[in-house]
Amino acid sequence: MPIQDLLNEVETLKAEYEKFERGNKAAGTRARKSLQNIKKLAQDLRTEIQTKKGEDAA
Numbered sequence: 001m002p003i004q005d006l007l008n009e010v011e012t013l014k015a016e017y018e019k020f021e022r023g024n025k026a027a028g029t030r031a032r033k034s035l036q037n038i039k040k041l042a043q044d045l046r047t048e049i050q051t052k053k054g055e056d057a058a
Contacts, residue, residue, distance in 0.1 A: 002048060006041045009034055 013034040019027035 002041065002045045006038065006045060009038050009041060013038065 013031055016027045016031040016034055020031055
C-alpha cells in the first residue's frame with residue numbers, strides 16, 4: 001500500500017535523523033537517502049491519485 005510505504009519511510013527518516021543529531025555522521029547520509037525515497041514515494045502517490053481521479057471523471 002503506497003501510503004503505508006510513505007509512512008514507513010518517514011519513520012526511518014525520523015530514526016536516522018535522531019542518530020544524526022546525536023553525532024552519527026553516517027546516519028545523515030541515510031537520512032538524506034530516506035528523504036529521496038520519500039520524494040519518490042510521494043510523486044508515485046500523486047500520480048496514482050491523479051490517475052484514479054481521472055478514471056472517476058470518465
